[in-house]
Amino acid sequence: xxxxxxxxxxxxxxxxxxxxxxxxxxxxxxxxxxxxxxxxxxxxxxxxxxxxxxxxxxxxxxxxxxxxxxxxxxxxxxxxxxxxxxxxxxxxxxxxxxxxxxxxxxxxxxxxxxxxxxxxxxxxxxxxxxxxxxxxxxxxxxxxxxxxxxxxxxxxxxxxxxxxxxxxxxxxxxxxxxxxxxxxxxxxxxxxxxxxxxxxxxxxxxxxxxxxxxxxxxxxxxxxxxxxxxxxxxxxxxxxxxxxxxxxxxxxxxxxxxxxxxxxxxxxxxxxxxxxxxxxxxxxxxxxxxxxxxxxxxxxxxxxxxxxxxxxxxxxxxxxxxxxxxxxxxxxxxxxxxxxxxxxxxxxxxxxxxxxxxxxxxxxxxxxxxxxxxxxxxxxxxxxxxxxxxxxxxx
Numbered sequence: 001x002x003x004x005x006x007x008x009x010x011x012x013x014x015x016x017x018x019x020x021x022x023x024x025x026x027x028x029x030x031x032x033x034x035x036x037x038x039x040x041x042x043x044x045x046x047x048x049x050x051x052x053x054x055x056x057x058x059x060x061x062x063x064x065x066x067x068x069x070x071x072x073x074x075x076x077x078x079x080x081x082x083x084x085x086x087x088x089x090x091x092x093x094x095x096x097x098x099x100x101x102x103x104x105x106x107x108x109x110x111x112x113x114x115x116x117x118x119x120x121x122x123x124x125x126x127x128x129x130x131x132x133x134x135x136x137x138x139x140x141x142x143x144x145x146x147x148x149x150x151x152x153x154x155x156x157x158x159x160x161x162x163x164x165x166x167x168x169x170x171x172x173x174x175x176x177x178x179x180x181x182x183x184x185x186x187x188x189x190x191x192x193x194x195x196x197x198x199x200x201x202x203x204x205x206x207x208x209x210x211x212x213x214x215x216x217x218x219x220x221x222x223x224x225x226x227x228x229x230x231x232x233x234x235x236x237x238x239x240x241x242x243x244x245x246x247x248x249x250x251x252x253x254x255x256x257x258x259x260x261x262x263x264x265x266x267x268x269x270x271x272x273x274x275x276x277x278x279x280x281x282x283x284x285x286x287x288x289x290x291x292x293x294x295x296x297x298x299x300x301x302x303x304x305x306x307x308x309x310x311x312x313x314x315x316x317x318x319x320x321x322x323x324x325x326x327x328x329x330x331x332x333x334x335x336x337x338x339x340x341x342x343x344x345x346x347x348x349x350x351x352x353x354x355x356x357x358x359x360x361x362x363x364x365x366x367x368x369x370x371x372x373x374x375x376x377x378x379x380x381x382x383x384x385x386x387x388x389x390x391x392x393x394x395x
Contacts, residue, residue: 001291001294001295002287002288002291003287003288003291003292005041005291005292005295005372006372006373006374007372008040008372008374008375009040009041009042011040017036017038018033018035018036018038019033022350025350026343026344026350027344027345028344028345028348030348031344031348031349031350032348032349032350032375032378032379032382033349033350034349034350034351034367034368034369034371034375034376034379035350035351035352035366035368036352036368037172037235037322037323037324037368037370038238038240038241038368038370039238039323039370039371040370040371040372040375041238041292041370041371041372042238043237043238043239043277043281043285044237044280044281044284044285044288044289045288046280046281046283046284046285047237047239047277047280047281047285049280050276050277050279050280051273051276051277053276054272054273054276055273060272061272062269063269063270063271063272063275064270065092065270065275066275066279067087068279069275069278069279070087070090071087072278072279072282072283073085073087073090073246073278073282074086074087074090075282075283076282077215080205081204081213081214081215081218082218083215083217083218085248086250089248089249089250089255090246090247090248091246091247091249091255091258091259091262092244092245092246092268092270092271092275093230093245093246093247093262093267094243094244094245094267095232095243095244095245096200096202096230096231096232096234096245097123097126097127098245098267099198099228099230099245099247099258100123100124100127100166100198100200100230101126101127101130101131102258102261102262103164103198103228103230103258104127104128104131104133104164104166104198105131105261106257106258106261107164107196107198107228107254107257108131108133108163108164110131110132110133111132111133111134112133112134112161112162112163112164113133113134113135113136113157113160113161113162113163113164114128114133114134114135114136114162114164114165114166115136115137115138115154115157115158115162115164115165115166115195116128116135116136116137116138116165116166116168116358117137117138117139117140117149117167117168117171118137118138118139118140118357118358118359118360118361119140119173119174119354119357119358119360119361119364120166120168120171120172120173120357120358121168121172121173121200121357122356122357122358124166124168124200125358127166128166136157136160136162137358138150138153138154138157139153139358139360140171140174140176140360142317145317145318146174146176146317146318146320147171147174147176147317148182149178149182149185149186151185151186151189154186154189155189155193158189158190158192158193158195159193162195163193163194163195163196164195164196164197164198165190165195165196165197165198166197166198166200167186167197167198167199167200167216168200169183169199169200169201169204169213169216170201170203170204170206170207170213170320170321170322171321172203172322172324173324173326173352173354173357173361173364173366174317174319174326175317175318175319175320175321175322175324175325175326176319176320176321177207177211177212177213177320177321178214179214180214180219183214183216183219184219186216187216187219187220187222187223190223190226191222191223191226195226196226196227196228196254197216197223197226197227197228198227198228198230199215199216199217199227199228199229199230200230201213201215201216201229201230201231202230202231202232202234202235202245203235203321203322204231205235205236205289206235206236206293206296206321206322206323207293207320207321208293208296208297208300208319208320208321209293209297210320211320211321213321215229216229217229217248217250221250224250224251225250225251226251227249227251228247228248228249228251228254228255228258229247229248229249230245230246230247231245231246231247231248232244232245232246233277233278233281233282235322236281236285236289237277237281237285237288237289238370239274239277239278239281242271242273242274242277243271243274244271244274244275244277244278296323296369296370298373299323299369299370299371299373299376300318300319300325300369302373302376302377303316303325303367303369303376303380304316304318304325306377306380306384307327307380307384310380310384310388311383311384311387311388313329313331313332313387313391314327314328314329314331314332314387315327315328315331316328323368323369323370324366324367324368324369325366325367325369326354326364326365326366327351327364327365327366327367328363328364329354329363329364329365329387330363330364332387332390332391333394334363334390336353336355336362336363339353339354339363339365340353342383342386342387342390343365343383346386346389346390347382347383347385347386347387348382349379349382349383351365351366351367351368351379351383352365352366352367352368353365354366367379
């Protein structure tokens with residue numbers, strides 16, 4: 001491959017959220033962190049070059065958006081996802097969670113129920129609870145080694161008055177790519193009961209071989225009309241520290257409300273650096289992404305094989321997208337505190353502990369596999385050896 005994803009980059013002492021907090025968060029500076037979802041790979045070279053060129057201008061004044069930036073976005077989605085986005089549908093936002101929170105505030109009222117499909121990315125709970133709304137859970141069903149939607153229970157929530165749904169597509173932490181038939185069934189229910197959908201599709205570019213992401217708003221004009229899609233290049237090209245994302249809404253009323261709220265909060269100005277990075281990534285980062293997907297697929301295969309051979313008490317959900325691995329560790333017979341002790345004190349690794357994704361995640365762990373193979377190997381060895389020692393001791 002052209003790009004060297006095996007190269008280990010020392011990220012310590014770089015103000016890294018992932019690498020420079022181990023002692024503070026987990027009690028040991030030598031813990032190996034495979035938790036928060038950023039990658040331990042350099043972004044595409046074109047991104048670095050674009051940022052350097054922009055920084056070298058030397059005057060970092062207020063900036064306006066460029067047509068070429070939105071053209072890069074629309075061309076990317078046309079090329080990679082066969083979704084024809086119009087530039088006027090796009091609005092920048094500081095981040096996906098910001099967009100989710102603003103959408104909950106704008107499109108529901110205090111006390112309203114907001115549907116989520118648990119276990120799910122933990123900020124989904126925060127943007128509902130901290131906006132004084134109520135979480136309405138539509139727990140996913142684990143069937144045939146993957147998550148599936150419970151449409152019967154979901155319809156009951158809608159009949160009960162829930163009018164807003166936060167969709168995670170592809171799903172985090174399960175790595176599920178929803179199929180067209182599933183999304184159409186979901187869309188039909190939302191249209192029947194007047195439910196608006198905020199679709200978080202930040203992992204859309206990270207579908208693995210054999211799976212294809214389908215943008216929810218691309219299904220039909222009627223579905224697009226009830227949908228606000230939150231997107232970013234940050235997961236795809238490892239840019240989260242640039243604080244950049246955008247929403248896509250073809251419904252002008254939805255977009256107008258969102259734009260007005262952004263302006264009221266003075267979050268509407270164009271960033272100085274981020275647009276250059278995003279534009280370069282979409283225009284010149286395609287080969288890098290294709291090779292990244294191959295590398296992540298290799299990490300997936302390695303992890304599944306290793307765990308099946310060395311820690312059969314743990315069941316792994318094979319991801320269809322993302323670089324995240326969802327482990328069912330209930331066979332170890334440990335409670336939440338026990339799993340944390342096993343990770344932090346015994347194995348000296350940090351994965352995401354599953355209860356933060358909802359009660360359905362208790363007894364589970366999420367591993368970030370977007371790292372050089374050697375780091376993943378070491379983390380799995382540490383965890384498996386510590387877990388096996390616990391199993392032997394518990395007999």
